[in-house]
Amino acid sequence: MTIIQNHKIRIRLRSYAHHLLTKSCKIIIDTANITNTKSSGAIALPTKRKIYCVLRSPHVDKDxxxxxxxxxxxxxxxxxxxxxxxxxxLMKLNIPAGVDIEIKL
Known part of the structure; x- marks a missing residue:
């Protein structure tokens, strides 16, 4: 078994559903622990909010x-x-649909 020295893998997960994201993080951390590697993880970044304003009726009530x-x-x-x-x-993991994964070596 070859060990890559002084390297780390950074996995960035994004999702619109926080419960899917939590489940995916737990799966990844458990897999890393099974293979005896240290993981520092599930660091939550600030939530990004996009707010859209829509007119209810386009003709009469503009307010x-x-x-x-x-x-x-x-x-x-x-x-x-x-x-x-x-x-x-990590490559063979089954991650729920709706979670975007970005991996940097």
Missing amino acids: SREHFEIRCYTRIIDINDPSSQTIDS
């Missing part, structure tokens, strides 16, 4: 408006000194 909001949740997990077994097991 009547509705606001809709989309929240984007983000988490970061760092895996220090990963082995090849760790990388292989």
